[in-house]
Amino acid sequence: MARRTKIYEGNAKILYEGPEPGTIVQYFKDDTASIGSGKQAVIEGKGVLNNRLSEFFMTGLNSIGVPTHFIKRLNMREQLIRQAEIVPLEIVVRNYAAGSFSKRLGIEESMQLPRPIVEYHYKNNELGNPLVTEEHIAAFGWAGQQDMEDILSLSLRVNDFMSGVMMAVGIRLLDFKIEVGRVYDGDFQRLIIADEISPDSCRLWDMETGQKLDKDVFRRDPGALADAYTEVARRLGVMPKTSTPMMKPTLIN
Structure with missing residues (x-):
């Protein structure tokens, strides 16, 4: 496999040069960090879910005429996006x-x-x-x-x-x-x-229980983040309702 050129790496994603001019490959990592608390963890499968969820929302926006950088999903962790x-x-x-x-x-x-x-x-x-x-x-x-x-x-x-x-x-x-x-x-x-x-x-x-289903849960319980993201994906039909939750996180010291 040809070595890819990394453009940028942040807390949650890595950007690589795309296969065509004006394109970028966006890779979703499992790393999670809370800037306010300084807490960090690796939550297995989070990048896969965020890739699918972002694809779901970006595709929906494109379909109603709101332009996005999303072109297509390449695999479980990567999507092809327009350079901007x-x-x-x-x-x-x-x-x-x-x-x-x-x-x-x-x-x-x-x-x-x-x-x-x-x-x-x-x-x-x-x-x-x-x-x-x-x-x-x-x-x-x-x-x-x-x-x-x-x-x-x-x-x-x-x-x-x-x-x-x-x-x-x-x-x-x-x-x-x-x-x-x-x-x-x-x-x-x-x-x-x-x-x-x-x-x-x-x-x-x-809406009924007030349960938090986002990154806020990470600040008090890193393990709950896996269940929260999985629940959002299930409700939106991004993953089957019978799927098992993601594995618990590995904390980074």
């Missing part, structure tokens, strides 16, 4: 108060917000991905005014789609994070959804 110039922002859409939002504003977790709130974070792990305003974004040239209008429109359309899909299987979408990238067709530029959409980047609660 990533805007250095993490876009967070919040439907309910939770996490840092609740702490920052003193609002009780699980309270439904009057309307979806879109927040922007500067994409820099070393700085903790700080919250920024549109003034910061304009001043530092991270995105122009038209970009920001397009980002807002894309984010709300993703929210409508994701909220509906999750509600149909009894899951409440409290909030989620996306990234966007620029692609060029000649002189024409457009924005597309990039990175991934999976339980790693969403806050998901069971």
